[in-house]
Amino acid sequence: MAELVPERADLVVLGGGSAGYAAALRGRQLGLEVVLVEEDLLGGTCLHRGCIPTKSLLHVAEVADQVREAAALGLVATVDGVGGVDGSALRAHRERVVGRLHRGLQALIAASGAVVVPGRGKLVAPGAVGVGDRTITAGNVLIATGAEPIVPAGVTLGDRIVTSDGALELPEVPGRAVIVGGNVIGLEIGSAWRSLGADVTVVEARERVLPDTDAALGAAVRRAFRRRGMVVRTGVAVTGVEASPTSAVVSLGDDTTLDADVVLVAVGRRPRTSALGLAEAGVRLLDSGHVATDERLATSAPGVFAGGDLVVGPQLAHRGFAHGVFVAEEIAGLAPMPVDDALVPRVTYGSPEVVSVGLTEDETRTAHGSATATTYDLAGNGRSLILGTSGHAVIVTRPDGQIAGVHLVGDRVSEQAGAALLMVAWESHAADVAVLPHAHPTQSEALGEAAMVLAGRPLHAHS
Numbered sequence: 001m002a003e004l005v006p007e008r009a010d011l012v013v014l015g016g017g018s019a020g021y022a023a024a025l026r027g028r029q030l031g032l033e034v035v036l037v038e039e040d041l042l043g044g045t046c047l048h049r050g051c052i053p054t055k056s057l058l059h060v061a062e063v064a065d066q067v068r069e070a071a072a073l074g075l076v077a078t079v080d081g082v083g084g085v086d087g088s089a090l091r092a093h094r095e096r097v098v099g100r101l102h103r104g105l106q107a108l109i110a111a112s113g114a115v116v117v118p119g120r121g122k123l124v125a126p127g128a129v130g131v132g133d134r135t136i137t138a139g140n141v142l143i144a145t146g147a148e149p150i151v152p153a154g155v156t157l158g159d160r161i162v163t164s165d166g167a168l169e170l171p172e173v174p175g176r177a178v179i180v181g182g183n184v185i186g187l188e189i190g191s192a193w194r195s196l197g198a199d200v201t202v203v204e205a206r207e208r209v210l211p212d213t214d215a216a217l218g219a220a221v222r223r224a225f226r227r228r229g230m231v232v233r234t235g236v237a238v239t240g241v242e243a244s245p246t247s248a249v250v251s252l253g254d255d256t257t258l259d260a261d262v263v264l265v266a267v268g269r270r271p272r273t274s275a276l277g278l279a280e281a282g283v284r285l286l287d288s289g290h291v292a293t294d295e296r297l298a299t300s301a302p303g304v305f306a307g308g309d310l311v312v313g314p315q316l317a318h319r320g321f322a323h324g325v326f327v328a329e330e331i332a333g334l335a336p337m338p339v340d341d342a343l344v345p346r347v348t349y350g351s352p353e354v355v356s357v358g359l360t361e362d363e364t365r366t367a368h369g370s371a372t373a374t375t376y377d378l379a380g381n382g383r384s385l386i387l388g389t390s391g392h393a394v395i396v397t398r399p400d401g402q403i404a405g406v407h408l409v410g411d412r413v414s415e416q417a418g419a420a421l422l423m424v425a426w427e428s429h430a431a432d433v434a435v436l437p438h439a440h441p442t443q444s445e446a447l448g449e450a451a452m453v454l455a456g457r458p459l460h461a462h463s
């Protein structure tokens with residue numbers, strides 16, 4: 001491979017995850033010579049250890065729930081409920097999905113003409129990247145090495161104490177699981193494990209689960225989890241986790257303990273910025289380890305950009321894609337619009353799902369002086385009743401009537417994230433949405449109905 005490595009490129013990208021490969025693809029479309037340095041597998045966390053494998057697990061979990069509910073819906077099954085989970089078949093399903101997407105991505109990158117250099121890269125100087133004994137000089141460099149799970153001091157990972165990486169490798173679903181951290185990763189994997197038969201306890205140090213989203217969304221998730229037989233403890237921190245050959249013991253700040261077969265540590269992900277030569281090359285890092293950038297993703301070193309999870313903000317694959325595209329266009333001189341974190345949709349998967357785009361009611365009030373919010377209960381939405389889900393949709397408007405935020409909770413509402421994004425990003429007013437005929441029966445009608453209420457012309461809602 002070494003002889004194929006060019007000595008010079010317009011753009012060298014360090015890391016072939018969501019941000020890095022998007023920059024490579026867009027850079028090639030714009031005629032840049034691109035080198036992509038990746039030490040592991042193209043696709044990064046999202047494809048191999050994140051978005052895709054976890055949603056594959058959650059799909060199996062949803063099927064298990066449906067089988068369990070089948071009798072109540074009038075289906076006479078020969079086996080009553082879910083008899084068990086075949087760990088290897090479950091894994092095979094996930095690997096089929098990931099493998100197919102991985103092959104597709106490799107083909108896309110190859111067809112683009114970007115040169116992929118396998119190995120660990122390092123910034124040698126602002127315009128130079130080292131890989132093994134080679135140095136590639138570059139007009140511009142994008143640092144996109146992502147993030148990794150935080151493991152608190154004193155916690156030793158093993159068969160019984162895992163992060164999301166280890167959770168996906170478990171041979172079987174744990175019998176009793178304790179989840180440390182009640183935010184996105186904890187809730188998604190906890191939800192899947194519950195559906196697949198585990199006894200699940202979630203422990204969140206802050207006052208509520210999903211602490212960074214609208215309070216009503218977290219409260220709805222908590223109620224749904226309780227109905228599903230899960231235990232949710234909030235306002236108490238985990239202070240220690242110890243494993244023995246037969247179990248794991250979790251110590252809490254209120255001096256109680258919990259026993260588990262497996263403990264999932266989901267307390268956040270830290271940027272992977274050490275040992276990359278960044279500080280030495282003049283790239284300023286924040287105390288948190290994130291790379292300091294301006295809104296155009298430029299670092300303190302000339303010609304060096306950063307994108308994806310190592311830039312402060314929501315750690316999401318679609319934000320990474322947007323960063324990568326932005327940096328390629330910036331280098332090509334297209335003067336693109338900076339990526340606005342406020343418009344990055346946030347979705348938590350599981351049962352129920354949560355969608356949040358734009359500002360909450362409180363945030364709108366702070367930013368614009370006042371806010372109007374309408375909540376439409378999914379109890380009035382035919383499709384949601386058919387699917388057997390509860391939940392709600394909220395539209396928040398500013399004083400001038402423009403929609404500032406859209407938030408939903410309920411099974412399958414992730415599919416409404418696109419509509420929510422357009423309503424906020426295209427600066428719609430509730431009256432614009434209220435006149436549009438939303439397809440019946442769909443969950444999208446909940447957004448149309450909420451807009452109708454805000455526009456003063458409710459249909460399936462009490463005025």
Ligand SMILES: Cc1cc2nc3c(=O)[nH]c(=O)nc-3n(C[C@H](O)[C@H](O)[C@H](O)COP(=O)(O)OP(=O)(O)OC[C@H]3O[C@@H](n4cnc5c(N)ncnc54)[C@H](O)[C@@H]3O)c2cc1C
Pocket residue numbers: 014015016017018019020037038039040041042043044045046047049050051052054119120121122144145146147164185272276307308309310315316317318319320
């Ligand atoms: C369990 C889990 C579930 C998730 N689910 C979702 C979801 O549903 N939706 C969503 O939007 N986001 C999700 N995320 C977050 C998403 O995976 C990340 O936001 C996204 O992968 C970030 O992209 P990135 O390019 O910044 O980094 P990464 O995808 O982490 O890519 C960085 C790449 O850099 C490589 N690398 C690191 N150092 C070097 C080096 N020195 N030299 C060469 N290569 C290097 C790594 O091998 C890696 O391939 C999830 C994350 C996890 C952990």
Ligand SMILES: NC(=O)c1ccc[n+]([C@@H]2O[C@H](COP(=O)([O-])OP(=O)(O)OC[C@H]3O[C@@H](n4cnc5c(N)ncnc54)[C@H](O)[C@@H]3O)[C@@H](O)[C@H]2O)c1
Pocket residue numbers: 180181182183184185186188203204205206210211236237238239266267268269314315316346347348349
């Ligand atoms: N669907 C998605 O888009 C998706 C899915 C998974 C992950 N992700 C991304 O991955 C990143 C990491 O997710 P995460 O959930 O691990 O981290 P997070 O930082 O979002 O949340 C960690 C949670 O752990 C809690 N916590 C920390 N220490 C604790 C302790 N000692 N005891 C109890 N609780 C404690 C925190 O209060 C916080 O709520 C997120 O930024 C998220 O955006 C996204």
